[in-house]
Amino acid sequence: MPESLEITLPALHRGRARVLAPCHLSLAPGEVVALVGPNGAGKTTLLQAIAGLAPERARLCLGGRALDRAEIGFLPQAFAVRAGLSVLDCLLLGQREALGLRVAPRLIAEAEALLCQLGLADLADRAMHDLSGGQQQRVLIAQRLFRRPKLLALDEPTSALDLHHQLEVMALLRTQAQTTSAPVLAALHDLSLAARYADRVLVLAGGQIEADGAPEAVLTPERLAQHWRIAPEILRARDGKPVIVPHLSPALVPDR
Template identity: 45%
Template sequence: MLELDDVTVKVGPQVLARNLSVALAPGEINVVIGPNGTGKTSLLRTLFGELQPAAGQIRLNGQAMPRHHLGPWRKQFGYMPQDTGLDLDLSVLEVVLMGKLDHLGMHVDDATLMEALEALRAVGLVALADRAVHSLSGGQRQMVLFAQVLLRAPRIMLLDEPVSALDLKHQVLLLDLLHRQTRKNGWITVVVLHDLNLAAQYGDRLVVLAHGTLQAFGTPADVLTAELVQRLYGVAVDVGHDRFGDPHIRPIRERSLHPVSLQQEAA
């Protein structure tokens, strides 16, 4: 269990998040949603230890996150930030192998090499293993980084907008894979998504943030209401349900109450 107990995060005088209390269970995908600039990325950076809580405590299976010497804490995480760059003069396979950088020597053993190739196969890019990573599209680079995170075999997965550069097919591929691996490995998975429909489809729990505070935490069916979306995003929506019972968000397009016909305009 990954627990936040009354956590407040500050950078200088600026408060990025305040009084966050939530418990995240193994084997579940927790999707963080909320308007831009509301503390979603700050939450992931705090869990990873890049930002230190100004108040409160973070615990993993009852053990508090240390204030110093964070190396052992971070080794338990697979962290995929949003701004990845990857303008490296390395092959796709070499980038994936960097996921085990702490364990690599001058020679990569066959077992590790096969693990890296399997991670690439899982994301559909094994045929590009020898390609220079800087020659790939942004979406392909995102999938390479996900393969790198897979290779780390983490206990906790943190992903910040992992599908933002992907087309629909690869969004589904990555999130389906994340779902399967979370269940199989008992990961505690925390992923930031802007697409509310993807959040509803793949999230076991939604962590709803606004103005740096926790607005709601629960299943998509319990959390995603038209009232909440209107309040957070300032957009009127209809909330229906798909064939599996997951909420489906449809913005209500602004329409003229008295449409003018082309003939009237011409007159």
């Protein structure tokens, strides 16, 4: 039976300022975890440490062994590809260790199937630098999925996507997690998207993980007002999931 991924983080800093206190995360197999918090809370710093790209390194352990950096599918925020690689070639680079002088037909078929799944098949021969930001973001998510990582760590994976593709990508990440048992840890600004697709929500605020739990237990009006400085209105979608409508707090509305 798949085991939980254990992540131990030291204190994290941005320059000389401490952003986040030491903490421990346990991610269950196939779990989708949303990382949320106000601007500057340390979401990107935490993901970079997990991916091995920060001065402080996280310790990741799965089934009693240390997880290698190559087993983490990390997608940074606002990352762009300016190379003339085709979309298909970019995807195949997700398994660059398996590539030789000739690419196995099996890998090409798998890559093409994934492009179809993401609605990107018609872009397979297009150069990456000719794509829009949203198209690039979807291709790069596909590349990380194609790598079959033990953990997907994504920083704002829907930031450049329109509404349809936001839902499509989040649904795909849920399916991928459940199919492969690899957990997904994604920093999200859209709290309604987090509430709809995440099994758990981690709230980063005040230099610590301030809350950890099911979306409805964590994304309370009191917590949203405190950390996001809004007067939230929480509605219900037709599937029963909460929809968070932000309003300016009356205390923050300037007098006219």
